[in-house]
Amino acid sequence: MTLLNMLAHCVRPAGLAAVIAGVAFSAAPSRAEGLAPGEYQIGFVTENTGPLAAAGVSYYHGAQLAIDEINQSAWIGKGDTLKMVEKESGSDAARAVQAVSQFIADRNVIATSCCILSPVAGAVRPVAVNAKIPLVIYGATRPGLPQLPYVTSVVGLPGPQEVKMTKTIIEKLHPKTVAYFVNADNEAFQGRFKAAQKVMEDAGVKTAGVISILGSDTDFTAPATQAMGTNPDLIMVWTTQTPAGGIIAALRNRGYKGPISANDVIAPPPMFKKIGEPLVGVPFPVLFSAELSDTPEAKAFIEAYQKRFSALPDAYAAQGYTMVYYVAQGLKSLDGKPTRESLAEAMAKITEIDHNVYGGLPMKDGQAEFAKSLIGAWSKEGKVVRWDPK
């Protein structure tokens, strides 16, 4: 039953896109200048299975939605359509490299996009650079991944959002000591934890304890007891999704009443459905939230996404969506028949992604820079609201 659902779910949109693409293509008039009409393919390395599949599906859906929107509104230009071709990697570096190599061999593919994990992105990067094909990283957060003009990233680096939230917490809650949970096996969360810890220590807030966990851990009762044993004024959770949920649930179940802060992994609605009550009032920094983001583009995106997938988009979906518009903007700026290299040059020149859901998204040296971040929290009713400490 569920298997069939998945199948239907995935096959239908692809078919739809193809139909739309076909219609638009046949109706294309010839033009004197601007981008040559045609169908341009983006090779998308999906992570719809494997350890990060929950997030992977969101990136994929966001990208699908952007493709359809661009084609329906003729956003690039009349007669120009985008098509997405997918290959699955299951978050495995070797499979991702093979997928990108196959995209490179397919002459219809003009740009590629991949990777949630930094080691996977690191392995794919030289392949794209050697083949001179644009590669947009949609999920990996290791600093220094972009390599102009070919490799660019639409992912917010660890730092600014964490700093902003930590400063706000210090202002509002005045903690004296903090205990941190952090993934020992994930460099992105190590970076985020260190950014937050630096702000805390600079403000004179002491570190009560740092508790390392692994992404594959499942039992958090003991780590929770350990954190509570340090008697902190605040507990910060810088871990991946499943551990974050488990840690917060374990802390509350064991009777911890003090404040907890987390990160955007607890923002997706299924997390609230799963963990429920313990998540209420836990602040997290987020670049995009279906309930908080209120620019016209964001609202349109949220509405369309809900209609298409009958679920609210999360921050990952927004990133997949942004990736496609970034490539489209590169294509839009070109004249005549584009090549992979000319597209890469055009994308490298972009200093601001025009169509975004963040209320402004500058690109610097091929890296997206998120100026504005939000601090959200779950309400008792299961809605993300602006965090409001009591």
Add this chain to the structure above:
Amino acid sequence: MDALLDFWAAYGSTVVFAMINAFFALSTYAVLSTGVLSFTTVVFAAVGGFLAAQTVGHLQISIHLSFLLAAIGGGLAAAVVAVAFLKLDSHWMALASLALVLITRVVSLNAPILTGGVNGLVVPLRVDPIEVAILLAVVTFAFYRLHNSWYGLASRAVREDPAVASTMGIPPRRIQFVAFVISGVVGGIGGAALAFTLQFLSPETYFIGIAFTMIASAVLGGSFHWFGPVVGAFVFTALPVMMQAFVPQIEDVAKGVALLLIMIFMPRGLIDPRAVRLRRAARLRHKQERAVNA
């Protein structure tokens, strides 16, 4: 010619990964052919891979020299492991080797000076696929020569029955020690080849995934002949690519089912010298019967 180039462009990397897996499968086969099931190839690969990456990165030595170092490093690691492991019964050895694989990941996570730790390690050089192919050909040729040497004969005897082998003057432990060292050398080379192909190493690179890929490749291809692991590695690496082409939504399930079917119907693997001999014998008998009847 164009079609060939296109094919290479699309599936070249698959072929390269198949060749790398062939090193791992051969490394597993090296010990398997003396009756030892061991997952330690992953450990030797990690030693070889990180050694090659670090020496190229910090000492600026050539890629060829680093392959040599990786082979030596893998071999030394194997010698150490063999001394500790060969005291154990075969089943325990399999389990101990699995434990060692788990420890390898913990070590590579917690020794950032050697492995880059959680941030991973960028490998500055890339190996040419042709060179990997040449290296694999050399290694495979070595296995062919070993197969037909006294050592090959002795290892088969040890695999069939160590007790009988030792009564014939073959020292089982010494044969298995040699097998471990061969496994280490080949595993180290494979690890380095993987490092120079991925160009980015993390603690996840050398972990359970490789362990099961290599053991499945070796057994799938046939663990009774030196050519089996090579065939198995190519089949096992190509399986996901083929499944992706035909049934993209359930490719993992399809890959599992394919593996299952092959094992159920050909439990001795795709390359099985005994089956070949049996067929040859049957043909011969057939011919003789016909001659008699005529």
Add this chain to the structure above:
Amino acid sequence: MHLFLEQFVNGWALGSLYALFGIGFGLVFSTLGILNAAHGTYASWAAIVGYYAVVWLNVPFPVAIAVGVLAGGVLAIVVDQIGFQPLRAKKAGLLGALITSIAFWIILDSLAGFATQQQSLAFPASTYPNRMVAVGPVMVPQMQIITILALIICAVGIYLLIQKTRIGAAMRAVGWNEVAAGLGGVNARVVILLTAFLAGATSGLAGVLGGIATSNVSFTLGEGLLLKGFAAVVVGGFDDVRGTAIAGICLGIIEVFVGQYVSTAMRDGVTYALLLLFLILRPRGLFGSTSFLRA
């Protein structure tokens, strides 16, 4: 002292899960001679089935556990009959069964991902006992008490079954030598099915209890249990349920204490190093007999 006691109970409960899983894993290894890589998926699937029983059918807590346990047992029989039985006939040994178990691992893990829509699910808080109970000076979550009791009951029950009953004698006989057991009048086929069911059910129980206690019902559940349960089995000795139970509890307590008092980064390292040390210095485990009878 208070913290020490709390962590002691945490470790005990965690170790009980490892031990429960390990008992099933060890049964298959010692009786059927199979190193089963797919064993972790039985736990995942038991938890998933238990979860859907609660969410769709609103069954009460004990029924959900029973359904999950049954699912684990049935799955183990299915895998055994499809994947291992054909190889038994062909005498493919440890190696062939290992590969088919890897195949099943890939298949069942992938299907589990589909079944949970790639999400990690959790039992709704109202569907299981989730209060804290005062036991002496420390507060203990009810689920931990249930887990600890479940291990004690299962370990004692299975130990008595294997050592004191005719069925147990038949199981030991098949573990020793299948053909000889058949000659002695044991129906090996039935014993194999029974062992597979018992192993799947015990590990399934670990899966359901673990899935509830850790708020994590997904395909990742089984893998964590597989690695630690494997350690418990090796340290405890394969052919003895008592050893697995005690070793599991000890590993859980050591894991928690290393995290609390030494270093959280070295937590798993210590467990696996201990595992290796045991394998090399005392390969038969805490209680195990001196050698493998079924080589």
